[in-house]
Amino acid sequence: MSTQARFPAASRLLHWLMAPMIVAMFFIGVGMAATLSPRYELLVAIHRPLGIAIFVLCVIRLVNRFINPPPALPDTIPSLQQFAAKASYILLYALMFIMPLVGWGMLSAARYPIVLYGPLQLPPILPHDLTLYAWLRELHTYLAYLFFATFLVHFGAALFHGLIRRDGVLESMASWR
Structure with a gap:
């Protein structure tokens, strides 16, 4: 195992x-x-408040990423794999950010209340439009499939680095050592 930065x-x-x-x-x-x-x-x-919590944490995470950049990948990883890793991170962040907004917009277009807890509700972000609601609902579904597939690839890559390559990439994000 290499001494990958954390x-x-x-x-x-x-x-x-x-x-x-x-x-x-x-x-x-x-x-x-x-x-x-x-x-x-x-x-x-x-689902609704958890989606908003993920959205808020994603924004915090993006700010944190700019303040605390991630460590570089090991030089032993081929450039195509490094590109794929960076592209998948961008896609994961985009989905963590966009999915809750699409859900919020979808519910707004249908005039459904976005209840966080008790009387606490989010305001609508889109006008009432049932055609827009239907389109956003379908988009939300397709994005969920894409998110799940991207998550599986991310999880599989983490296991590959941790169990097969043993190059320190998994350990760089692991809380244990």
């Missing part, structure tokens, strides 16, 4: 705080999409 503590904390939130959203989304789910209302009540 991500700053704030970056690791945000990563490991958001990871289970995002995984939970995948399961909640599948549960919401299931026809006739008896827990639909409960899942929606969790």
Whole structure:
């Protein structure tokens, strides 16, 4: 194993705080999409504020990334893989940022309240338009599939670096050492 530099503590904390939130959203989304789910209302009540929490943490994470840049990848990683890693990070950040906004816009276009907790609600960000709602709902679904696929690639790459290559890339984000 190489002596790969570690991500700053704030970056690791945000990563490991958001990871289970995002995984939970995948399961909640599948549960919401299931026809006739008896827990639909409960899942929606969790999905909306959790999506906004992910959005807020993503903004914090982006600011943190500019203040605390990530360590460079090892020179032993081929340039095409380094490009793929950087592209996948950009896609993950874009999806963490865009997915909640599309969901918020979708609900706004349908005039559904975006309840965070009790009486606390978000204001609508788009005008009432059922055609726009339908389009954003479909977009939200396709983005969710893309997000899940990108997450699987990210998770697989982390395991590949940690278990096969043993080059320190996984350990650079791991809280343990």
